[in-house]
Amino acid sequence: MKYELQPTLPPPANTIGVIGWMRKHLFNGPLNSIATLVLAWLAFTLLTPVIDWAFFSANWAGTTREDCTSGGACWVFVGQRIDQFLYGFYPREETWRLNLSFFLMLALILWLAIPKIPAKGIAAVLTLVVFPVVAFFLLTGGVFGLEAVDTHQWGGLSLTLVLAVVGMVASLPLGVLLALGRRSEMPIVKSLSVVYIEIWRGVPLITVLFMASVMLPLFFPEGMSFDKLLRALIGITLFQTAYMAEVVRGGLQAIPKGQYEAADSLGLGYWQKMIMIILPQALKMMIPGVVNTFIALFKDTSLVLIIGLFDLLAIVQAATNDPKWIGYATEGYVFVALVFWIFCFSMSRYSQYLEKRLQTGHGNRA
Amino acid sequence: MTDAASNTGEQLMIELRDMNKWYGEFHVLKNINLKVKKGERIVICGPSGSGKSTMIRCINRLEEHQRGDILVNGVPLTHDIKNIETIRKDVGMVFQHFNLFPHLTVLENCVLAPIWVKKIPRKEAEATAMKYLERVKIPEQAKKYPGQLSGGQQQRVAIARSLCMNPDVMLFDEPTSALDPEMIKEVLDVMIELAREGMTMLCVTHEMGFAKTVADRVIFMADGQIVEENEPHEFFNNPQHERTKLFLSQIIDH
Numbered sequence: 001m002k003y004e005l006q007p008t009l010p011p012p013a014n015t016i017g018v019i020g021w022m023r024k025h026l027f028n029g030p031l032n033s034i035a036t037l038v039l040a041w042l043a044f045t046l047l048t049p050v051i052d053w054a055f056f057s058a059n060w061a062g063t064t065r066e067d068c069t070s071g072g073a074c075w076v077f078v079g080q081r082i083d084q085f086l087y088g089f090y091p092r093e094e095t096w097r098l099n100l101s102f103f104l105m106l107a108l109i110l111w112l113a114i115p116k117i118p119a120k121g122i123a124a125v126l127t128l129v130v131f132p133v134v135a136f137f138l139l140t141g142g143v144f145g146l147e148a149v150d151t152h153q154w155g156g157l158s159l160t161l162v163l164a165v166v167g168m169v170a171s172l173p174l175g176v177l178l179a180l181g182r183r184s185e186m187p188i189v190k191s192l193s194v195v196y197i198e199i200w201r202g203v204p205l206i207t208v209l210f211m212a213s214v215m216l217p218l219f220f221p222e223g224m225s226f227d228k229l230l231r232a233l234i235g236i237t238l239f240q241t242a243y244m245a246e247v248v249r250g251g252l253q254a255i256p257k258g259q260y261e262a263a264d265s266l267g268l269g270y271w272q273k274m275i276m277i278i279l280p281q282a283l284k285m286m287i288p289g290v291v292n293t294f295i296a297l298f299k300d301t302s303l304v305l306i307i308g309l310f311d312l313l314a315i316v317q318a319a320t321n322d323p324k325w326i327g328y329a330t331e332g333y334v335f336v337a338l339v340f341w342i343f344c345f346s347m348s349r350y351s352q353y354l355e356k357r358l359q360t361g362h363g364n365r366a
Numbered sequence: 367m368t369d370a371a372s373n374t375g376e377q378l379m380i381e382l383r384d385m386n387k388w389y390g391e392f393h394v395l396k397n398i399n400l401k402v403k404k405g406e407r408i409v410i411c412g413p414s415g416s417g418k419s420t421m422i423r424c425i426n427r428l429e430e431h432q433r434g435d436i437l438v439n440g441v442p443l444t445h446d447i448k449n450i451e452t453i454r455k456d457v458g459m460v461f462q463h464f465n466l467f468p469h470l471t472v473l474e475n476c477v478l479a480p481i482w483v484k485k486i487p488r489k490e491a492e493a494t495a496m497k498y499l500e501r502v503k504i505p506e507q508a509k510k511y512p513g514q515l516s517g518g519q520q521q522r523v524a525i526a527r528s529l530c531m532n533p534d535v536m537l538f539d540e541p542t543s544a545l546d547p548e549m550i551k552e553v554l555d556v557m558i559e560l561a562r563e564g565m566t567m568l569c570v571t572h573e574m575g576f577a578k579t580v581a582d583r584v585i586f587m588a589d590g591q592i593v594e595e596n597e598p599h600e601f602f603n604n605p606q607h608e609r610t611k612l613f614l615s616q617i618i619d620h
Binding site: 258262264266272 | 427428457459468469478482527531
């Protein structure tokens with residue numbers, strides 16, 4: 001038989017492209033076709049009024065509730081109050097300090113997050129050491145000719161971000177220490193860590209916040225009073241540290257025993273072993289868990305409203321009770337949900353990207 | 367016990383005196399006595415569960431012994447962390463599963479301990495690392511990650527990593543047991559070369575060919591005890607104990 005090289009043919013037209021994809025994923029068999037049509041109909045009937053309310057019939061321009069006439073969403077309400085939603089009761093002429101802090105942080109995060117920008121070490125030091133100090137003085141003021149702004153004037157999204165960022169930045173390293181403590185061979189360190197973790201994990205955050213605002217002052221000497229915001233920050237951090245510690249412990253447990261033994265046999269000390277060998281590998285595996293905890297923390301910050309701090313949710317809620325805007329609570333809550341969603345979704349996407357990037361960076365593991 | 371090392375004058379590298387170890391209630395090592403002179407090459411064999419790996423892991427304190435003495439280079443192995451650190455600096459170890467650090471390149475694997483433990487400047491450490499990577503015949507892989515190498519290559523990197531610490535003794539814990547058959551030779555070749563250069567070696571292995579080629583002594587362990595030790599020719603051709611004969615007949619039958 002004569003051998004001939006067969007020509008390369010394109011695949012049949014009905015298996016590729018949009019039609020092929022739809023046949024394969026949406027209409028492969030009668031049951032799936034029916035499900036596809038039913039779900040498409042449901043999505044259409046449910047979403048159309050929502051989209052119509054939020055966009056097409058919505059009122060965008062104006063200054064008072066009298067401008068909301070079309071029956072759709074009244075975004076005028078959010079537009080009129082946006083300053084308050086973002087800055088709380090921070091003096092209006094000083095809000096540039098909040099903006100500057102926010103954009104400084106954004107720039108540093110982008111610097112850290114985008115692989116192409118060099119000098120990550122400098123960025124890390126700036127983010128973790130320099131920025132907190134700068135932001136602290138910018139926000140509280142009272143030095144360098146900046147007007148002092150008391151923390152009870154803080155509020156809105158900027159307060160939410162302060163709570164979330166401080167909680168995240170503090171709880172990760174503390175959580176790592178606590179997780180190492182829990183896996184320690186020293187019985188006292190170990191039991192203290194276990195007790196700490198189990199106590200804080202077993203208490204609702206609301207209780208922690210109540211205790212921080214009501215009980216904590218009882219433990220301090222007379223006349224020594226702590227800022228309410230600071231107390232909330234401490235409460236949130238202590239609480240989240242316990243959760244973070246368990247995430248970190250999960251990562252540490254996934255590292256094979258051989259890695260510890262190899263580090264030991266080379267004569268590395270405990271901290272050298274942990275910092276250079278174990279934690280870099282464990283942290284990579286912990287990314288989904290850590291980000292999950294960060295997202296939960298970010299949303300949990302809204303609980304501070306029960307101790308009288310006006311975070312984004314609390315301040316929007318207060319605004320909906322304003323007689324001038326009665327009846328527009330939905331718009332307020334949708335706005336809050338959207339803002340929270342944007343932050344949480346960004347974190348989620350970045351963590352997925354980071355996981356992928358770190359995976360390929362080290363080749364496949366044998 | 368043998369008197370092979372008892373004639374003094376030669377430097378003792380490792381000495382185990384009535385060493386005992388328990389895992390909970392289980393008595394894994396019973397009255398182990400062993401003397402290893404500088405430059406000696408010792409192969410330890412025995413059925414699985416006989417305690418041979420545990421014994422060499424006690425020498426650099428990956429396992430803790432409960433009774434008896436272990437001296438390495440004259441330094442007694444106790445709870446004193448200083449002594450443990452000194453001993454670990456002088457004793458290199460190669461594992462069955464290589465245990466390279468997967469997040470570091472081959473070169474970084476090799477220079478990490480010299481830089482951080484021995485405080486050697488990075489440049490110098492890298493030069494030493496390249497020298498040893500050449501000796502194990504994979505200098506071209508220096509920039510790769512362990513996951514990108516074959517098992518045999520990884521084990522050779524692990525040997526180079528240990529050598530970079532310039533150890534006085536090398537412990538090998540079944541270094542070829544996890545390798546595909548076609549990769550065993552490349553690792554054994556490196557080990558044979560190392561033995562010829564006079565490195566003091568304790569090697570737990572089932573490679574009897576290796577034992578015949580390089581060992582000064584073969585130690586046979588069973589049930590947590592040293593049953594028999596002899597120079598290789600005598601050990602293989604004229605085993606004394608029934609237990610040794612049984613073991614040798616089982617491994618040679620294959």
